[in-house]
Amino acid sequence: MRALSPAEVHIWTIALDMPGGAVAALAAALAAEERSHCAALPEAEQRRRFVAARGASRVILGRYLGMPPEQLSWRTGRWGKPMIADCADSLCFSLSHSGSIxxxxxxxxxxxxxxxxxxxxxxxxxxxADRYFPPQERALVRIAERHGEPGGFLRLWTRKEACVKAAGARLGQGLKLPVAGGEVLSVCDPSGRLPGSWLVRDVPVPDGYAASVAAAGSASYRLYSQHWRPNA
Structure with missing residues (x-):
């Protein structure tokens, strides 16, 4: 794959409920600490999905870098944000999983x-929302709740979480971020508790889910969505 510029963000959707053979193949690419974390998960479904998410991510990132997935190594920031060792300045990534995706x-x-x-x-x-969100967002969540639209809360939540992950911060630092607005918005913390700014966009996902992506700064970027499949 060609090198990426800061003006484009690739979003890969990974279906986690894949055949057992595919999961086993991906497990071989995991590092020792990833295998240990996986083994500690209490349910078989959790373990399979963890392997699928981490293994597929290694395959995808390895293709960008021209490296075998098992040779990728991570380093972490202050609050545990993973980065690719020796490549953090040229290739940035973020992984999230919930349910089956x-x-x-x-x-x-x-x-x-x-x-x-x-x-x-x-x-x-x-x-x-009443406990943690800004007043405008509390009202939006109440309206969504009255109309039976849980996506109203999830949309706000994922926007905050995406910003926190981009900043490499703790979730508690971003709960009061003002993220109400259209599908593309510039976000910053008026209190200064979470320094920086982010351009946030909603990401299309299946019904019952919500997703958002945040990139540091205010410069625009194009979003490219792709689906990853085993052996693809």
Whole structure:
């Protein structure tokens, strides 16, 4: 694959419920610490999906870099954000998974964050928003709740999470970020608690999910969506 510029962000959708043979092949590409983390997960479905998400991400990133997936190594930032060792300045990525899908965002020379979330029935969205979100967003969540639209809360949540991931920060630092607006918006923290700014875009995902991507700075970027499949 060709090198990426900061003006483009590739979003790869990975279906996590793949055949057992494909999962086994991807498991061979994982590092020892990834295997240890996987082994500690309590449910077989969680372990399969973890391998699928991490293994497929290694394959995709390896293609950008022209490297075998098993040879990629990570380093982490202050709050645990993973980066590719020796390539963090030229290729930036973010991985998120929820339910049966994962999203991998990849760009060049620009910090990026992606988040995908599946709606959990019974979640007290209004109470959560009332406690943590800015006033305008609390009202939006209440309106969405009255109309039976859980996506209203998820859209706001994934936008905040994407910014936090792009910043390499902790989630608690981004809960009050003002992210209400259209499908593309510039976000910054007026309190200065989370320094920086991000250009945020919603990402199309299946019904029952919401997703957003955030790239550092205010410069525009083109979004390219692709689906990854085993042996593709």
């Amino acid at each position: 994962a999203l991998l965002a990849v760009t060049g020379g620009r910090e990026v964050g992606v988040d995908v979330e599946r709606w959990r029935p019974g979640f007290a969205a209004v109470a959560f």
